[in-house]
Amino acid sequence: MEWETVIGLEVHVQLATTSKIFSGASTAFGAEPNTQACAIDLAMPGTLPVPNEQAFRYAVMFGLAIEADIGKRSVFERKNYFYPDLPKGYQTTQLESPIVGPGHVEIQLADGRTKSIRIHHAHLEEDAGKSLHEDFHGMSGIDLNRAGTPLIEIVSEPDMRSAEEAVAFARKLHSIVTSLGICDGEMSQGSMRFDVNISVRPKGAEEFGTRTETKNLNSFKFMEDCIALEVERQIDLIEDGGRVIQETRLYNGDTKVARSMRSKEEANDYRYFPCPDLLPVDIDDDFIEAVRQQLPELPDARQQRFVEKYKLSDYDAGMLAADAATSHFFETTTQTCGDAKLAANWVMGEVSAHLNAEEKRITSSPVNAEMLGGLIARIKDNTISNKIAKQVFEAMWQGEGDADTIIEAKGLKQMSDTGELEKIVDDVIAANQAMLDDWLASEPDKRKKKMGGFMGPIMKATKGQANPGLVNQILAKKLNSKL
Amino acid sequence: MHNLTIAELIHGLRNQEFSSVELTRHYLDRIARLDSRYNSYITVTEDIALAQAKAADERLATGDAPALCGVPIAHKDIFCTNGIRTSCGSKMLDNFIPPYDATVVENYRNAGAVMLGKVNMDEFAMGSSNESSFYGPVKNPWNTNCVPGGSSGGSAAAVAAHLAPAATATDTGGSIRQPASLCGLTGLKPTYGRVSRWGMIAFASSLDQGGPITRTAEDAAIMLNTMASFDDKDSTCVDQPLEDYTATLNDSLQGLRIGVPKEYFGEGLDPQTAERVQAAIQEFEKLGAEVKEISLPHTDLSVPAYYVIAPAECSANLSRFDGVRYGYRCEDPKDLNDLYKRSRGEGFGEEVKRRILVGSYALSAGYYDAYYRKAQQVRRLIKQDFVDAFNDVDVVMGPTATSPAFEFGAKSSDPVAMYLEDIYTIATNLAGLPGMSIPCGLVDGKPVGLQLIGNFFAEGKLLNAAHQFQQVTDHHQQTAPDID
Numbered sequence: 001m002e003w004e005t006v007i008g009l010e011v012h013v014q015l016a017t018t019s020k021i022f023s024g025a026s027t028a029f030g031a032e033p034n035t036q037a038c039a040i041d042l043a044m045p046g047t048l049p050v051p052n053e054q055a056f057r058y059a060v061m062f063g064l065a066i067e068a069d070i071g072k073r074s075v076f077e078r079k080n081y082f083y084p085d086l087p088k089g090y091q092t093t094q095l096e097s098p099i100v101g102p103g104h105v106e107i108q109l110a111d112g113r114t115k116s117i118r119i120h121h122a123h124l125e126e127d128a129g130k131s132l133h134e135d136f137h138g139m140s141g142i143d144l145n146r147a148g149t150p151l152i153e154i155v156s157e158p159d160m161r162s163a164e165e166a167v168a169f170a171r172k173l174h175s176i177v178t179s180l181g182i183c184d185g186e187m188s189q190g191s192m193r194f195d196v197n198i199s200v201r202p203k204g205a206e207e208f209g210t211r212t213e214t215k216n217l218n219s220f221k222f223m224e225d226c227i228a229l230e231v232e233r234q235i236d237l238i239e240d241g242g243r244v245i246q247e248t249r250l251y252n253g254d255t256k257v258a259r260s261m262r263s264k265e266e267a268n269d270y271r272y273f274p275c276p277d278l279l280p281v282d283i284d285d286d287f288i289e290a291v292r293q294q295l296p297e298l299p300d301a302r303q304q305r306f307v308e309k310y311k312l313s314d315y316d317a318g319m320l321a322a323d324a325a326t327s328h329f330f331e332t333t334t335q336t337c338g339d340a341k342l343a344a345n346w347v348m349g350e351v352s353a354h355l356n357a358e359e360k361r362i363t364s365s366p367v368n369a370e371m372l373g374g375l376i377a378r379i380k381d382n383t384i385s386n387k388i389a390k391q392v393f394e395a396m397w398q399g400e401g402d403a404d405t406i407i408e409a410k411g412l413k414q415m416s417d418t419g420e421l422e423k424i425v426d427d428v429i430a431a432n433q434a435m436l437d438d439w440l441a442s443e444p445d446k447r448k449k450k451m452g453g454f455m456g457p458i459m460k461a462t463k464g465q466a467n468p469g470l471v472n473q474i475l476a477k478k479l480n481s482k483l
Numbered sequence: 484m485h486n487l488t489i490a491e492l493i494h495g496l497r498n499q500e501f502s503s504v505e506l507t508r509h510y511l512d513r514i515a516r517l518d519s520r521y522n523s524y525i526t527v528t529e530d531i532a533l534a535q536a537k538a539a540d541e542r543l544a545t546g547d548a549p550a551l552c553g554v555p556i557a558h559k560d561i562f563c564t565n566g567i568r569t570s571c572g573s574k575m576l577d578n579f580i581p582p583y584d585a586t587v588v589e590n591y592r593n594a595g596a597v598m599l600g601k602v603n604m605d606e607f608a609m610g611s612s613n614e615s616s617f618y619g620p621v622k623n624p625w626n627t628n629c630v631p632g633g634s635s636g637g638s639a640a641a642v643a644a645h646l647a648p649a650a651t652a653t654d655t656g657g658s659i660r661q662p663a664s665l666c667g668l669t670g671l672k673p674t675y676g677r678v679s680r681w682g683m684i685a686f687a688s689s690l691d692q693g694g695p696i697t698r699t700a701e702d703a704a705i706m707l708n709t710m711a712s713f714d715d716k717d718s719t720c721v722d723q724p725l726e727d728y729t730a731t732l733n734d735s736l737q738g739l740r741i742g743v744p745k746e747y748f749g750e751g752l753d754p755q756t757a758e759r760v761q762a763a764i765q766e767f768e769k770l771g772a773e774v775k776e777i778s779l780p781h782t783d784l785s786v787p788a789y790y791v792i793a794p795a796e797c798s799a800n801l802s803r804f805d806g807v808r809y810g811y812r813c814e815d816p817k818d819l820n821d822l823y824k825r826s827r828g829e830g831f832g833e834e835v836k837r838r839i840l841v842g843s844y845a846l847s848a849g850y851y852d853a854y855y856r857k858a859q860q861v862r863r864l865i866k867q868d869f870v871d872a873f874n875d876v877d878v879v880m881g882p883t884a885t886s887p888a889f890e891f892g893a894k895s896s897d898p899v900a901m902y903l904e905d906i907y908t909i910a911t912n913l914a915g916l917p918g919m920s921i922p923c924g925l926v927d928g929k930p931v932g933l934q935l936i937g938n939f940f941a942e943g944k945l946l947n948a949a950h951q952f953q954q955v956t957d958h959h960q961q962t963a964p965d966i967d
Contacts, residue, residue: 039583043803045576046563046585046682048717078799080846082823089802142807271846273855276689276796278718 001239002203005231006211007166008158010195011173012151013183014127015058021126021150022049022092022278029189033143037129041148043087048277051076055150056281058182059099059124060291062152065176065298066119068103070288074124076275081268084142085129093125093153095272097280100152105176106300107168108318117169118157127151146190158197158208163227167220170194175299175322185323187218194223199244200234209234210244214251214258222253229258302327310340319348325362329369336373339380346372350393367396375403382467388412416467418474424466425474428457429482439479451475484509485645486962489554489702492648496543496553503543503553507536507597510555514599514646517967521622521631523641525560526568527600535597542595550709552595557647559638560601561608562588562693563682571684572604572616572634575804575811575830585682586714587651587693594709599647603637606832607801608658608686610634611904614895615834623666624963625929629888632662638696639666644966649697649706653683655690656789657883657908660920663696664883664932667922667961669949670696671703674940675915676721679714685800687793688719690912699959700921700949704728707942723940731943732950737771739948742876746782747907753886755926760882763923763933763952767880770951777876779868784861785910790902791845791858792913797835798842804830837898866914873938878948882907883920883932911936919945922958930961 020027023040040047056074063070075097078090100122108114129147131140154173160166174192177183184191199211214230217223229251234244246264251257274280297305299321306317306327320330326347333343351372355362367375375392378384384392384407395406407413415421429436432454439450451472458471484506487495495501511529518524532555539553563569563581565588570576584592591598605615613621613636621636623629624644631640635652639662642650652659654672663670671694678693685691695706707728714720743764748757768774806812806826813825831839845854872879884904894901911918916939920932933952937945953959 042808044581044583044809045569045571045579045684045803046581046680047583048681048719050716050718080799080802080843082802082805084805084807084819087803087808088799089805090799269848271798271843271848271851273795273799273846273851276687276719277685 003200003231003235004203004205005161005163005227006158006199006201006208007160007162007227008197008211009154009156009160009166009169010197011154011156011170012127012193012195013154013173013177014191015055015150015152015182016184017052017054017058017150019052020148021052021055021124023148025148027149029186031145033132033141033145035145037144037147041087041144043089049092049275051278051281052150055124056099056283057291058150058180059122059152060283060288061180061182061295062122062154062177063100063103064288064292064295065180066100066103066105068119068122069101070283071097071099071101072283073097074099074281074283076124076278077272078275080271083128083131084140085131085144085147087129087144087147091126091128092275092278094123098123099283105169105172107165107172109164109168115159115165117159117165120155120157122152122154125151125153158199163224163231166196166227167224170220170223171322172299179299179302179324180296181324190218193218196223196227198227198230198234200231200238210246212244212247212249214249215261217251217253219253222251225253225256226251226258229256233258296324310334310344312340312344316344316348320344323362329362329365332369333373333376336370337376337380339376342376342379343373346376350390354397366399367393371396371402378403378407382414382416383407384412384414385464385468388414388464412465414467415462415465416470418470421462421466421470421474422478424458424461425454425471425478428454428461429478432457436479436482440482447479451479485513485648487648488699489551489648489697489705490699492554493551493705497548499543503536503539503555503597504533506553507532507555507599510599510647513967517644518646520627521624521640521644521646522619523602523621523637523644523646524557524600525570525572525603525618525637528567528598531567532597532599539595539597549593549595550705551591553597554595555597555599555648556591557599557602557638557641557650558588558591559604559635559650559652561604561653561684562651563684564588564598564601567601569601569684570617571608572606572618573831573835574617577617577811579810581682583682586679586712586716587683587710590709590712591651596709602641602647602650605634605636605658606835607684607797608634608653608655608691609797609834609838611657611661611901612889612891612895613637613662614891615832617832620891623888623929624966625667626888628890629929630665630891632665632884632888634658635662635670635696639663639668639670642666642668642696642698643963645962649695649702651693651710652696653691653693654908654912654918655686655692655793656912657905659694659696660883660908660918660932660934661905663920664934665888665930667930667958667963668696668698669700669703669922669959670694670920671707671942671945672911672918673707673711673942674721674917675912676719677711677723677917677940677942679712679717679720681714681716685796687796688800689796690789690793692912700946700953701729701732703919704732704946704950707946726943728943728946731947734947735771736767736948736951739767739772739878740876741767741772741774742777742872742879743774744777744779744782744872744879744881746779747881751885751903751906752882753926756882756884756886756931759924759926759931760880760933763956764880766952766956767948770955775876777872777879779865779872779879779910781861781864781868782910785865785913786902786906788858788861788865789905789909789913790841791854792862794838794842795845795855796842798839798846801831801835801839806830834898862913865910869910869914869916869936877938877941877944879936881934883934884908887926887929887931907934915939917942917945919949921949921952922961923956924958925961930958
């Protein structure tokens with residue numbers, strides 16, 4: 001039987017506010033445990049929450065970015081459960097009246113198709129602390145620095161039909177929230193975490209199959225692997241005569257092993273009710289309009305602009321526009337060197353490869369946009385060849401200075417002295433009689449191609465510094481004179 | 484000195500008839516000598532009181548003295564006090580020392596008041612008799628076989644026994660007004676949002692409100708002047724201009740429209756209590772007020788609605804007491820569940836556990852709509868009753884409690900009987916309105932209270948009416964026997 005996969009996502013996005021959603025404590029990542037938890041975060045008796053306006057502004061920005069209705073009256077509720085990293089014994093979240101209503105996100109797939117994924121809603125809530133199970137001799141430690149960090153939880157409709165679509169959706173959300181500047185997008189620090197709801201059904205069936213939820217994935221790769229594994233598990237189970245149980249699962253991306261965490265029957269009754277410490281928050285049209293006026297450029301609009309302004313392909317424009325920092329890097333490079341196509345190639349090529357290899361973000365690239373632009377400018381004015389440019393880039397990456405400094409210091413300037421080059425070409429032709437004979441004996445239409453055989457020795461003789469275009473001209477002239 | 488009102492103390496201190504240190508020592512001596520009879524204090528802060536009194540005397544000498552400079556008061560042990568154990572009447576917080584002051588405590592400190600100590604209360608403010616305190620029951624100074632009311636029983640007993648000139652208190656369903664009634668005192672629960680809840684340990688957040696218990700309406704006005712504030716640390720605080728509540732005390736009551744709800748004089752009200760209350764209302768007529776009967780049709784639904792909403796909120800508010808970060812933790816927990824179960828099982832008393840269970844049940848899947856949602860709908864109807872009533876009247880009057888103080892054990896085995904104790908006070912909290920209780924006579928030698936309910940932020944009107952009444956009557960000047 002042919003099966004269809006159905007996927008819906010719940011995405012937790014940490015908002016990049018400087019202080020917590022209901023207290024003044026800092027949200028900075030990586031501090032010593034419990035140094036960024038104030039009396040409110042510790043749920044000391046008598047303390048009360050005060051909402052952070054910036055969190056609301058960020059949530060509204062997200063809502064406008066996905067063309068959603070903004071909840072004019074936003075109500076916080078208490079979700080009750082006991083866990084040591086949840087100091088109040090309830091999480092303050094939203095249920096019946098979320099701040100962001102239904103919206104949609106467009107995704108592009110590798111085959112060029114686009115698809116609209118519906119967003120059911122997005123709500124504001126506070127993050128929990130962290131339980132640390134190592135290093136405490138059989139006991140657990142609690143770090144409440146993260147407790148109270150503002151989150152928006154984005155809940156999609158079950159509109160995705162493959163891991164590819166789910167990952168494209170996840171990447172698009174990442175692109176939107178980082179472009180808006182409402183999230184730092186640091187997946188490895190938990191700034192975005194994905195819960196994936198997966199079910200399968202016979203192709204063509206109307207009804208959904210029973211779904212499982214895999215929680216807390218924090219990389220696109222893990223998500224892709226986890227979906228593949230879970231889809232296979234569900235299909236095998238059904239084909240062997242079993243049935244899928246509604247359950248919550250955990251996936252370990254390092255070991256690539258998934259396991260059941262709890263079944264629906266064991267699920268908590270969270271006893272939600274409106275939080276009496278927080279009044280409903282009314283968001284008026286003026287606030288929404290003010291946010292809309294200040295909305296930064298979104299990835300789709302930026303992609304369109306790159307296509308029109310820089311004449312890039314849809315694909316290249318999409319790649320560059322997805323991330324605000326990458327977009328900025330590309331545009332600065334282009335401004336410096338005056339060639340968008342070359343800038344795009346270098347950013348998506350060398351820069352991207354080096355960053356990936358070293359797991360660095362573009363904002364901390366050792367070669368900044370101005371330096372890259374300076375390098376490309378030297379290619380364009382024929383000072384160096386493309387090949388030499390890669391060598392210069394490597395040196396720049398290692399911190400040896402800007403392009404001009406390195407070219408000068410290493411003597412990499414391209415050889416463009418016609419007289420000198422003519423002599424070298426003559427020498428090479430003389431030294432390769434067999435190649436010359438072969439060339440002379442060739443069919444005329446093959447000769448251009450065979451001419452390439454001389455390039456290697458010529459480049460070797462010039463240590464790669466010969467201007468390839470010039471060499472080609474000289475070589476053609478010399479060879480043709482021997483016919 | 485212990486027979487003087489706050490107004491008289493302020494006068495005496497400013498005219499250097501006595502110093503704050505003398506006054507404070509006098510009260511500390513009385514507490515040491517007499518409180519074993521009443522058990523009104525949980526913690527006496529002698530050193531702090533004397534240090535504050537000394538500082539107050541210095542300020543009084545310079546003439547730069549804030550409103551309550553040198554006046555000793557007691558704080559209900561629900562208000563967090565920086566560096567001083569704040570127990571909320573519970574074993575759970577017997578070892579809890581907050582690193583911050585409640586806004587109310589801070590306001591009084593800034594006004595120069597001297598803190599005598601922290602007074603007893605029903606555990607987590609849950610009770611109407613002060614029998615649920617971990618620190619033992621408080622005794623009514625008028626009759627030590629009787630309860631002082633609750634939950635602010637320690638505040639009321641301390642003021643009635645002249646172990647403090649005034650005390651802070653809180654009221655979630657009648658916890659200021661009912662003990663004031665049972666102890667012959669003036670108690671004021673302000674409009675919800677008038678007094679900051681920051682640092683006031685929550686029972687039911689949407690109902691809790693701090694207020695003073697005093698001997699006179701004038702003292703209540705003086706106390707509220709300091710207690711009320713807008714506080715950006717409490718999102719439910721209302722940014723309403725502050726007023727001087729003493730400024731309108733002497734306004735004439737000519738033409739004051741008083742509404743007397745017929746539902747407040749039905750079955751369950753002790754006839755002699757009813758008589759005292761009616762007589763008091765007639766006194767207001769003599770002062771020029773017009774009295775008319777009104778109806779608050781949803782009155783009988785207020786206790787059932789309250790006993791869904793308040794427990795629901797408390798079930799979540801008290802989840803933080805889990806033995807993990809502060810407060811009571813059981814011995815040798817064998818795992819996390821054991822830690823939770825035994826810390827909470829051993830740390831909370833019976834009434835608190837009952838309300839957590841009731842509240843958890845009312846919020847459970849499948850019951851939420853029938854209980855919690857329905858109770859909120861009823862709450863809106865009750866509020867609407869008052870909104871309609873205040874179209875026609877300025878103040879609503881009736882009894883505060885069904886009867887004078889009852890004996891220990893009389894209602895403690897029957898939770899429903901105990902809950903009905905607050906039948907006349909609860910609606911005010913559900914509606915968020917200000918309410919007051921003032922003494923209006925004795926029944927069998929025990930005080931009875933008249934309740935006054937005002938429109939939102941009409942505390943000034945209530946205090947004015949109460950003060951005018953106290954100008955022509957002497958019920959408030961009666962004191963409990965044998966208080967020395």
